[in-house]
Amino acid sequence: MESDGYTTAEQTSLDATPSNSLPGSDYLTNLPTELFSTICELVRKSTEGPYLGLVSQRFLPFARRRAFSAVRIRSVQRLHRLHSAVVCCPELAGVVLAVEISGYGHGGFEAGIELFRHLLAALVNLRQLQICYMAKSLWPVVLEGGEAGGLPALERIILHDCLSGAQMARLPETIHQLRHYPQLRFLRLQVIDLYWQRPDFTMVKPLQTQPLRMDRIAYLDIDSPEPYQPMYLRLLQACTSLAELSLHVHRYGGSVAAAIQALPNQLALQHLTLHSTQSARPTLPADHQLHNLFTLTLGDRLPLKSILPNLSSLRRLERLVCRTETVATDDFLMLLADYTMRPPGLEEIVCDFSLRSDSSPPPGINF
16 A cells, blocks of 8 residues: 555665666665765765766765755755756666655745646656645646646655645646646645635635546555545545545544445445544445445544444455554444454454654655
């Protein structure tokens, strides 16, 4: 299944020995991160001696792969810095795999729109793009970029409160513009803003068009106070190849059933993840949309008790994962003792009550 972060395995795969280098010359990439970073800094500062020059020449390609595979941009000035680095060293553009643009506390990115457009045109191997609220002015560039042939390797898009009210009112049509990215499979939408109270949302009506088809999106993650709103349901109806769905339920537990029932009839969803506050009581529909479900994951404060009555209807469920602090021991004993509650194909139950987040810094470099 997918995860939010960019995986270490994917980053490490780029550290393979280049075809024009000697066997074993990539040993530096296997050093501990702290030692590797120290060597990078020493080599960068070294300006004397032919030996250090040779080390530098051999070492910098590996340093680029290690340091620039994931990049975080916090301001327009830092966006300009990355663009300048790519211009000065074109080889750098090929090793950037993931870009996160947030800018919290640094102001907007309106002055960097053209710069961002040029940067995306250069990042031919970029696989993941994450844009947060303060950088939402850059989002239209992404919508246009696919049609122009940009970002041919893009697989994942993560958006945090980037869409305007008008784009939310026509959410399926907005997301449909991403169809020009041939490798795009993963889409995460986090919408916290009260968009339904904004004039640009209420004044725009959904288009009366033929149902859209988005057959490339395999993983969809919706985090919104009201995931049962019509525009979300229309988006779910358009995702005809969805294999994994993640829903964040804040208040209304029935939104889970409404969202799942909106999925195309022919869809065979394989993995479902539910995140919830303790006050929400999500219910699962006992119908065809979940007949092929293999994995069910419960997260945050979602109580297991709320879905126990529907669990046995998931005939092909093989794996139940609980990453929540609200699962009572009695609920598990009931599930284990009463075979009528268990899905007939259930093979594995994974329990993680810690809810401890990983405090280690993400890999990559800050700009």
